[in-house]
Amino acid sequence: MKKVIVIGSGFSSLSAACYLAKYGFEVSIFEKNTTVGGRARQLVKQGFTFDIGPSWYWMPDIFEKFFADFNKKTSDYYQLEKLDPAYKIFFEDDVLTIGDTMDKICEEFERIEEGSSVHLRRFIRKAQENYDIAINKIVLKPGLSPLELVTKETILRVDQFFKSISQEVRKRFKNPKLISTLEFPVLFLGAKPSKTPSFYNFMNYADFGLGTWHPKGGMYEIIKAMEKLALELGVTIHTDSPVEKIEVENGKVKAIVAKGNRFEGDIVISGADYHHSETLLDKKYRQYSEEYWDNKTYAPSSLLFYVGFTKKLQRVEHHNLFFDTSFDLHSAEIYDHPKWPSEPLFYANFPSVSDTSMAPEGCETGFFLIPIAPGLEDTPQLRQQYFDIIMDRFELRTGQSVKNSILFKESFCVNDFVEQYNSYKGNAYGMANTLTQTAFLRPNLKSKKVENLYFTGQLTVPGPGVPPSLISGKLVSELTIKKNLHNESHI
Secondary structure, eight states, rough: OEEEEOOOHHHHHHHHOOOOOOTTTTEEEOOOSSSSSSSGOOEETTTTTESSSSBBBBOOHHHHHHHHHOOOOGGGTEEEEESOEEEEEEEEEOEEEESSSSHHHHHHHHHSTHHHHHHHHHHHHHHHHHHHHHIITTTSSOOGGGGGOHHHHHHHHHGGGGGHHHHHHHHHHHHHHHHHHGGGGGGGSSSSSSSGGGGGGGGHHIIIIOOOEEEOOOHHHHHHHHHHHHHHHTTTOOOOOOEEEEEEEEEEEEEEEETEEEEOOOOEEEEEEHHHHHHTTOOOOOOSOHHHHTTTOOOOOOEEEEEEEESSOSSSEEEEEEOOOHHHHHHHHHSSSOOOOOSSOOEOOOGGGGGGGSTTOOOOEEEEEEEETTHHHHHHHHHHHHHHHHHHHHHHTTSOHHHHGEEEEEEHHHHHHHHOOOOGGGGGSSOOOGGGGGGGOOSSEEEEEEEEEEEEEETTSSOOOHHHHHHHHHHHHHHHHHHHTOOOOOO
16 A cells, blocks of 8 residues: 655645545645644634634535545535625725625626626626536646647637636726626636636636535634544544655655654655745755746735624624725735735625624624735734724724724734745745646646655645635546556546
């Protein structure tokens, strides 16, 4: 039985570990932190429960497909609720509510811009077609060749790879509020809408068509489910075990060193930050130079706050976007001229609005996120300055006083992403999915220099986000199985 060592325990690592264990490999996970989950860990404090990383449950079909591969269902592990409304968007002079059905969303679009619902239905129909192609044809390819992108469906839509989401949206909608609403989902892909191919409008179908969901108890319930599945399949998990070196012998992976101890393995898969993973190798075995990494476009980093409120908050939903300042200016300050944003957009998540288990009775769990450029200076003073900025705006837009109801607050920013996740430049979401960083143009799942060394996660294919990370784990396991087990069919 071949021994597989998996570095990291985020979504992609757990996914890969489960698939390989299912196929009879002896799998061991090594996680540097004290709990599994990678960026999707949990903070529990004074009765308040926070997901400290991902907080949106989109593309429920991807989660169902993952568990179905092991003859399981999500409901075997956690309880899902479709949110209604899915989220609210606060503008300077209005609040837009995204409901849980297309009819409700169309009604809201009509309120803002007469006749827009006709364009919206047509736009989402096209987005649904693209979603089917993306999920069933493109993202399930391992990114080894440009030919993977060539199917009869993509050939018919080749123009959508050379037009941007922005062009597509602005052609049909004139109201800036509706434009911002439709451009928002591609931020999950980590790039400006003006730099993201219009084919990626399938994210709008993920949003409006499939809806926004919540696993009772929070996103960490998915990690707990995957950990349980992995253990059921015989995976061994070592926490508090940072990997210090990947050893290579005669061009083939040989072992890892974790906390001073050496562990031999036939195969190593790293779901840790790709750049960091390569620094664990001797220089001659690294595929990509420092210059390569420095010249890539990264998804944003984030300044995050976890706040316990001693009262229930008014006029907010589970998910809330504050677009009451310039979307374009903030984007430019992330991607074009990286600096701390002058007037930041922000996101506020109150899971206890729909799930009372996540806060003490009569209280609210609050998670606030400001997207920022990776690699910025990060100091306690800057964190406090931006907390004050967003809390002032939050009070103004929601018409309530909340600062005097804060029991505690904790923050997480660039320095923490580097220290806790070895994240390159402290990015939060990996590498952006721009045209020149899509599919085979992303860092490879398989090392070109070391035999039986593989990589998975948001810096490789398919890209940023939780569902793509699940798929990334499956893709890397397929490559591993094909190389190491003869006469095996695909998973």
